[in-house]
């Protein structure tokens with residue numbers, strides 16, 4: 001069966017109606033066209049946003065634990081469809097089958113989390129300084145949440161946002177990457193089945209808009225959308241953030257990462273090697289959490305780096321659906337060219353590059369590369385820039401303070417790791433003067449975060465937090481309530497204002 005036929009079968013199985021249109025969808029596995037689908041017009045998009053707003057006005061009246069039931073059902077539908085949706089993720093993104101399945105598992109996990117959360121959207125009770133007064137916080141639904149997602153986690157990122165937003169009483173409008181609209185259509189069909197099992201939801205509660213950047217702009221500019229959660233490049237964030245700020249809308253931005261790991265002299269090198277391999281080469285270097293910089297102590301450098309070179313030289317590259325493959329294709333030619341440009345710059349600045357070359361296949365439009373290990377003397381501008389491809393820059397250090405300084409000396413601040421058995425180094429790395437990232441790990445890699453923690457990063461990564469912990473608060477508005485159950489009217493701060 002051709003991939004196109006397989007895609008048609010999966011879409012039919014998941015309940016996606018067959019369409020045709022002007023958006024060409026390709027699989028990075030072979031580069032071949034797998035679908036032609038319709039995009040939305042600006043007028044229809046505006047209508048859909050208005051419809052989502054109307055849905056929110058209804059949905060906010062549904063008790064939160066009932067809203068949680070919808071998300072529980074969504075989780076069930078996803079469980080039932082883990083295999084076909086996971087496979088579709090692999091076909092559309094080129095990530096390994098186990099990673100495709102893992103992505104759907106991540107969706108299921110956030111649904112489980114959000115269903116429980118729906119009974120825990122609790123506010124504080126705060127002691128009042130006034131007699132017979134009670135002070136408390138209440139959390140209310142916010143409105144329509146705009147979700148702009150990237151190709152590399154085409155459906156999990158929607159679910160992090162949608163599961164929390166929907167239990168919070170919001171409606172969601174989603175603009176997925178143009179590179180991955182099929183998994184979005186499949187997810188929408190799965191959501192609609194869950195909504196049906198729920199007994200119906202207001203029309204437009206979860207809306208999918210397939211289109212180009214202009215559709216994203218409509219979400220960003222719409223006065224009906226009080227929060228936009230956008231995942232993508234720092235350049236995209238720079239365009240979006242001021243527009244949202246200008247209309248006092250909220251933003252959750254998940255932008256570029258330039259994640260590093262420090263390998264200290266006491267590191268368990270066997271574990272370190274395996275962690276580096278997954279974080280740096282997994283998903284062909286196309287996670288925002290991918291390990292891009294390795295800062296290795298001089299004492300272990302000559303032991304670790306040859307081992308790493310061996311792994312880089314022997315790792316199986318090819319069809320992400322095949323057993324044994326560890327590195328699938330890059331998303332497209334543009335990504336390949338960006339990788340080659342960065343490697344060329346590194347070579348010019350005197351770096352030693354291992355790998356990075358294109359792995360030939362029968363199809364010219366598929367871009368497979370051997371992951372690159374780049375030994376470089378200093379943190380050049382090339383190293384400081386995120387290249388969304390499997391390039392691992394390796395730097396050497398002798399003094400821990402220098403390693404930390406190098407670690408933090410990049411514009412991005414998403415994820416970070418230290419490999420050490422030295423408690424002082426580990427704790428220092430996690431302390432206020434250590435890693436400046438939103439995620440800081442000890443003895444595990446930079447990628448593959450669980451949904452229970454807040455996910456996001458600092459500096460040019462955008463500052464947003466999605467997924468677990470108290471990220472839900474961003475999807476709600478907080479009211480502080482003070483209730484007087486006495487007969488007097490004492491004023492705060494002891495102010496007197498007697499009118500008789």
Ligand code: UN1
Pocket residue numbers: 106152153157231286287288289446447448449450
């Ligand atoms: C992303 O690359 O946009 O931590 C998200 C991870 C995944 C999510 C990555 N759970 O690598």
